[in-house]
Amino acid sequence: EAGVVQSPRYKIIEKKQPVAFWCNPISGHNTLYWYLQNLGQGPELLIRYENEEAVDDSQLPKDRFSAERLKGVDSTLKIQPAELGDSAVYLCACSAGDTDTQYFGPGTRLTVL
Amino acid sequence: RKEVEQDPGPFNVPEGATVAFNCTYSNSASQSFFWYRQDCRKEPKLLMSVYSSGNEDGRFTAQLNRASQYISLLIRDSKLSDSATYLCVIGGNFNKFYFGSGTKLNVKP
Numbered sequence: 001e002a003g004v005v006q007s008p009r010y011k012i013i014e015k016k017q018p019v020a021f022w023c024n025p026i027s028g029h030n031t032l033y034w035y036l037q038n039l040g041q042g043p044e045l046l047i048r049y050e051n052e053e054a055v056d057d058s059q060l061p062k063d064r065f066s067a068e069r070l071k072g073v074d075s076t077l078k079i080q081p082a083e084l085g086d087s088a089v090y091l092c093a094c095s096a097g098d099t100d101t102q103y104f105g106p107g108t109r110l111t112v113l
Numbered sequence: 114r115k116e117v118e119q120d121p122g123p124f125n126v127p128e129g130a131t132v133a134f135n136c137t138y139s140n141s142a143s144q145s146f147f148w149y150r151q152d153c154r155k156e157p158k159l160l161m162s163v164y165s166s167g168n169e170d171g172r173f174t175a176q177l178n179r180a181s182q183y184i185s186l187l188i189r190d191s192k193l194s195d196s197a198t199y200l201c202v203i204g205g206n207f208n209k210f211y212f213g214s215g216t217k218l219n220v221k222p
Contacts, residue, residue: 104157
């Protein structure tokens, strides 16, 4: 079974530029999470989807971050414009409806210069 | 106060040693508990869930103490390959999960 796929794996951009990350979860996993992880810290939730509905976006900085999961499968997270402090690893995770176990993708390592 | 707190370590132990980590949580209504392992520059991976009665998986034992609001992870007979960061994850209401900052373990030859 294929795992969670994320792309790109690495991204370097200049501040004020836009950037987008893509995630394709495990087939059949209805719950999708986007996390941000800084060095030496645990993942912090940005947004959680149940199918195509964003059920928890309370920690998403909506002035510059947006996300979508239009068909309830893959998802895109966008930052526009990026700031220096956005440099981090962006992790996508998913879980099936009957379990709390989360499966993580390899992450996108973003560097904002 | 943070939702979840862990000692960042590092814990430096020799091969074959027994090592234990604790993780405290602030929400007494927390409902689910996990230990994840994260290798350097890799994604977190589930190590084990933590059940009320405690559970064991080979050399790993996890326990939950609801009264004192902490979970623990015990690793017996440490291997070099156990070197990693161990994240505790606490599930609260409405499927909200809180991650600790992780405890770093270095197992030395």
